[in-house]
Amino acid sequence: MNILTRSWDKINPLDIGSYIRQRGYEALQKAIREMVPADVIKEIKISGLRGRGGAGFSTGEKWEMAAGQNSRSDLERARGATSNGKYFICNLDESEPGTYKDRTIAEKNPHQIIEGLLIGAYAIGAKKAYIYINGNYKKQAEILRIAVGQAREKEFLGRGILGSAIDIEVEIFEGAGAYICGEETALINSIEGKRGEPRLKPPFPPVSGLFGRPTIVNNAETLANIPYILRQGAKKYSQIGSSVSPGTKLFILSGAVKNKGAHEAPLGITPQELIFNSLYGGGLETGKEFWFAQIGGASGRLVPAGKLDQPLTYGNCEYPLGSGSVLVVDKNADLKDLLLSWAGFFHRESCGKCVPCREGTYRLWEIAKRLKNNDLPLTNCNNASERDININKNHKEGQLVRGEREKDRENIEDILWTLSRTTFCPLGKFASVAWNDAIKMFGKKIFDK
Amino acid sequence: MSIQKILLKFEPKPENLLGVLKEIQKENGYIGKKECEGAAGYFSLPLARVYSTASFFDQMKTKKESKKIIKICSGGPCLGEKSMEVARQIEMLLKIELENDARAKYKLELMSCAGLCDRGPIVMIDNQIFEKVKPETVDDILANYL
Ligand SMILES: Cc1cc2nc3c(=O)[nH]c(=O)nc-3n(C[C@H](O)[C@H](O)[C@H](O)COP(=O)(O)O)c2cc1C
Ligand code: SF4
Ligand code: FES
Numbered sequence: 001m002n003i004l005t006r007s008w009d010k011i012n013p014l015d016i017g018s019y020i021r022q023r024g025y026e027a028l029q030k031a032i033r034e035m036v037p038a039d040v041i042k043e044i045k046i047s048g049l050r051g052r053g054g055a056g057f058s059t060g061e062k063w064e065m066a067a068g069q070n071s072r073s074d075l076e077r078a079r080g081a082t083s084n085g086k087y088f089i090c091n092l093d094e095s096e097p098g099t100y101k102d103r104t105i106a107e108k109n110p111h112q113i114i115e116g117l118l119i120g121a122y123a124i125g126a127k128k129a130y131i132y133i134n135g136n137y138k139k140q141a142e143i144l145r146i147a148v149g150q151a152r153e154k155e156f157l158g159r160g161i162l163g164s165a166i167d168i169e170v171e172i173f174e175g176a177g178a179y180i181c182g183e184e185t186a187l188i189n190s191i192e193g194k195r196g197e198p199r200l201k202p203p204f205p206p207v208s209g210l211f212g213r214p215t216i217v218n219n220a221e222t223l224a225n226i227p228y229i230l231r232q233g234a235k236k237y238s239q240i241g242s243s244v245s246p247g248t249k250l251f252i253l254s255g256a257v258k259n260k261g262a263h264e265a266p267l268g269i270t271p272q273e274l275i276f277n278s279l280y281g282g283g284l285e286t287g288k289e290f291w292f293a294q295i296g297g298a299s300g301r302l303v304p305a306g307k308l309d310q311p312l313t314y315g316n317c318e319y320p321l322g323s324g325s326v327l328v329v330d331k332n333a334d335l336k337d338l339l340l341s342w343a344g345f346f347h348r349e350s351c352g353k354c355v356p357c358r359e360g361t362y363r364l365w366e367i368a369k370r371l372k373n374n375d376l377p378l379t380n381c382n383n384a385s386e387r388d389i390n391i392n393k394n395h396k397e398g399q400l401v402r403g404e405r406e407k408d409r410e411n412i413e414d415i416l417w418t419l420s421r422t423t424f425c426p427l428g429k430f431a432s433v434a435w436n437d438a439i440k441m442f443g444k445k446i447f448d449k
Numbered sequence: 450m451s452i453q454k455i456l457l458k459f460e461p462k463p464e465n466l467l468g469v470l471k472e473i474q475k476e477n478g479y480i481g482k483k484e485c486e487g488a489a490g491y492f493s494l495p496l497a498r499v500y501s502t503a504s505f506f507d508q509m510k511t512k513k514e515s516k517k518i519i520k521i522c523s524g525g526p527c528l529g530e531k532s533m534e535v536a537r538q539i540e541m542l543l544k545i546e547l548e549n550d551a552r553a554k555y556k557l558e559l560m561s562c563a564g565l566c567d568r569g570p571i572v573m574i575d576n577q578i579f580e581k582v583k584p585e586t587v588d589d590i591l592a593n594y595l
Contacts, residue, residue, distance in 0.1 A: 177507030
């Protein structure tokens with residue numbers, strides 16, 4: 001069942017004509033000529049579409065919240081709202097390690113995202129839309145810029161869309177390298193020219209977002225589903241995939257799996273099928289043996305062989321599917337490299353706004369480096385005593401000093417507890433997920449050298 | 450291009466600040482005090498506001514960088530393609546240590562996933578990206594781009 005990747009092989013991303021020949025922009029025309037915004041929102045609600053950015057919130061319900069907001073409130077004035085407009089933002093910041101699904105859509109069929117964005121903007125009554133793209137995706141930003149230009153020539157965007165009285169401007173906004181800017185309120189801050197730190201919620205963006213105005217932020221893949229839903233009908237869409245979260249999903253397979261890359265599959269599929277079915281991953285590379293999989297990038301959980309049969313949905317799952325990337329790790333992998341990779345990532349990407357995450361990710365990274373180098377913790381951080389140095393020396397010479405490693409082990413537990421419960425935004429919690437699983441599953445291997 | 454010329458290409462609206470700073474970074478190599486002051490004046494913002502933005506993002510620097518920075522991707526998929534072996538090779542060739550500042554000329558750092566995992570391992574030198582780098586090919590890249 002292909003929705004997202006349908007007709008990609010027939011489309012030239014630099015030619016809007018090739019998209020139109022595949023029934024492109026039909027859904028936009030239908031929305032503007034035959035439907036009022038409330039109809040569009042109703043249709044999206046019926047489809048059951050849930051956000052593909054990670055949290056899986058109902059797209060239709062989110063749009064409804066923004067559509068219901070009208071005049072400027074006191075709160076907005078206090079926050080400096082200067083206009084009466086609303087905003088629609090496509091989130092293409094994509095920087096979860098191992099995830100490049102949105103990049104792939106932008107490369108293969110940019111108009112699919114733009115059409116979804118325009119329909120969304122129409123539905124909530126936004127006159128201005130942004131595509132916020134990862135600063136590393138320079139080539140893709142150019143493709144999108146060309147696509148926006150061509151859509152403007154065809155009167156799909158700009159002033160008086162398709163001869164109607166509707167105006168929607170679309171602007172490509174390039175990020176500057178910060179994972180946290182994928183979080184919607186941090187993203188909004190960075191468009192406003194501020195540090196990309198998350199804001200306190202509530203108020204949520206559909207109530208008060210960009211420049212204090214109602215704003216919808218949707219993931220690029222979420223938007224790429226919209227044209228299909230309007231064209232084929234919400235009923236049909238809602239029957240694809242799993243009943244709690246209908247539709248298909250672009251999964252990215254990487255690591256020790258045979259067929260790496262983007263694979264579209266219905267939601268509700270199991271990791272087992274994704275990794276081993278010849279339609280998708282096709283099993284492990286020759287000579288490699290499955291150890292565990294990580295679902296959802298560096299913030300994702302580790303799934304052991306015995307648990308691969310849990311369906312991946314946006315409902316309540318033991319293993320949330322997040323961005324939908326699947327890293328397959330084989331038995332020869334170095335777990336300490338992975339621990340350092342996760343800790344280093346969150347240490348670099350922590351925005352520094354709150355103490356538990358700023359300090360927690362830093363200390364975890366220090367410990368990860370020690371584990372990797374087989375160093376022992378110093379008893380006094382500021383002033384390494386002779387004893388500490390001797391301990392490290394003895395240890396390096398092969399004499400394992402019992403008990404010393406325990407200190408790091410206890411600290412890890414404290415840090416993970418704090419990260420998972422006390423941070424300002426979900427990034428701190430993300431930083432604890434894979435470590436938590438690794439300690440539970442492989443603690444012995446990690447600490448007993 | 451002078452800072453003034455860059456500024457005049459943009460309307461002084463807050464949503465243009467990041468774009469302006471990125472362009473200054475590209476032209477000037479870093480965004481120092483003088484550049485921040487110029488932008489603050491043009492956008493009618495406090496200097497501290499401009500500096501706080503300029504100092505936040507990976508792709509911008511507020512100090513002049515005298516070292517050549519080589520970055521290697523440490524994301525899971527690149528690790529799977531043996532990016533750490535490439536790092537070892539770079540350490541050997543340049544006689545430097547990963548994430549260690551001691552050498553005057555070069556610095557080898559880990560970087561976060563660039564979203565190019567299907568083309569890994571990824572190495573970046575001064576914002577230029579190299580794909581599918583192997584321990585055997587990395588000396589060529591270093592010879593040509595350092
Ligand atoms: C630390 C963090 C990083 C995030 N990164 C992304 C991202 O790269 N892309 C994305 O679409 N959503 C990301 N999100 C989720 C967004 O905040 C937001 O929920 C999403 O864009 C909403 O779109 P959706 O409803 O279509 O999923 C991130 C959230 C957090 C907490
Ligand atoms: S949890 Fe981390 S990323 Fe989120 S606000 Fe706190 S410091 Fe910033
Ligand atoms: S893991 Fe290296 S580019 Fe994604």
